Amino acid sequence: MSNKHTAIRDLSTIKDFIRWTFSRFQHSDLFYGHGTDNPWDEAVQLVMGALKLPLDFDRSMLDCALTQNEKKHILKLVHKRITQREPLPYLLGEAWFMGLPFKVTKDTLIPRSPIMALLENEFEPWLAHYPLHILDMCTGSGCLGIAAALVFEEAEVDLSDISEAALLVAEENIHRHQVEDRVQAIHSDMFDNVSDKQYDLIICNPPYVDADDFNNAPKEFHNEPELALTSGDDGLDFTRAFLSQVAEYLQPNGILVYEVGNTEEALQAAYPETPFMWVELEQGGNGVFILTKEQLIELLQEQN
Numbered sequence: 090m091s092n093k094h095t096a097i098r099d100l101s102t103i104k105d106f107i108r109w110t111f112s113r114f115q116h117s118d119l120f121y122g123h124g125t126d127n128p129w130d131e132a133v134q135l136v137m138g139a140l141k142l143p144l145d146f147d148r149s150m151l152d153c154a155l156t157q158n159e160k161k162h163i164l165k166l167v168h169k170r171i172t173q174r175e176p177l178p179y180l181l182g183e184a185w186f187m188g189l190p191f192k193v194t195k196d197t198l199i200p201r202s203p204i205m206a207l208l209e210n211e212f213e214p215w216l217a218h219y220p221l222h223i224l225d226m227c228t229g230s231g232c233l234g235i236a237a238a239l240v241f242e243e244a245e246v247d248l249s250d251i252s253e254a255a256l257l258v259a260e261e262n263i264h265r266h267q268v269e270d271r272v273q274a275i276h277s278d279m280f281d282n283v284s285d286k287q288y289d290l291i292i293c294n295p296p297y298v299d300a301d302d303f304n305n306a307p308k309e310f311h312n313e314p315e316l317a318l319t320s321g322d323d324g325l326d327f328t329r330a331f332l333s334q335v336a337e338y339l340q341p342n343g344i345l346v347y348e349v350g351n352t353e354e355a356l357q358a359a360y361p362e363t364p365f366m367w368v369e370l371e372q373g374g375n376g377v378f379i380l381t382k383e384q385l386i387e388l389l390q391e392q393n
Contacts, residue, residue, distance in 0.1 A: 103153055117171045211240060237292065294348045300323075340382070345385065346379055
């Protein structure tokens with residue numbers, strides 16, 4: 090008898106399925122890095138997410154029996170997680186970022202940017218004034234820009250992306266978090282369709298994974314949109330073009346907050362004279378820098 094039929098027959102309660110899912114994950118070659126970092130947390134989140142139950146569900150209720158349809162749904166998700174190495178947020182259609190739920194699809198990256206830690210601290214001490222105009226470029230699901238709108242409640246926020254499919258997801262998240270009066274989604278190839286306005290704060294989590302890192306990445310990452318991950322052999326194609334234009338879109342005292350992850354070393358080699366302010370992130374992560382408008386103008390002059 091197959092594992093599926095055995096599970097439907099022998100397992101009954103919520104905690105039965107959490108234990109069984111954990112056991113399956115422990116014996117599978119999975120990568121954890123899209124919301125959890127171990128098989129137990131992944132199993133709990135899959136089962137509770139599949140049942141649309143909160144993670145702080147009353148423990149005494151974990152003895153509740155499941156219906157046949159609920160059992161089949163969980164087993165289907167476990168099967169896809171193991172055989173297709175599909176990240177859990179795609180299976181559930183939702184990811185959490187800064188304590189907020191965001192819809193995600195395979196057209197968007199799964200939210201995990203370490204820029205979150207800076208946003209939670211309102212970009213202190215680098216942001217000299219309250220930002221009234223914010224741009225989140227390469228927005229994907231819209232998580233960074235929408236979270237910024239919720240942190241800076243008087244700000245107007247533009248979300249831009251080259252992917253129309255990603256922007257449809259971002260627009261759903263704009264409505265979900267009820268910020269449509271201050272947040273708009275713009276379909277744009279970099280700055281092509283961004284208006285001539287200048288921003289107090291520009292946030293960008295662009296494609297930056299180099300070819301070697303992408304080819305050697307766990308299979309889970311190959312379920313994410315390659316357009317949002319890779320940018321040439323050294324991962325800097327987008328960044329070079331972006332840094333050559335972004336200064337004109339910043340207010341005189343505005344700042345750029347930018348993520349390059351493991352491409353940090355390649356970026357420093359490409360711009361040896363640029364004083365990137367690399368941020369130490371208390372919750373982990375790397376490759377986030379901050380530049381002022383003045384520093385970006387100096388970068389352009391050095392390149393020319």
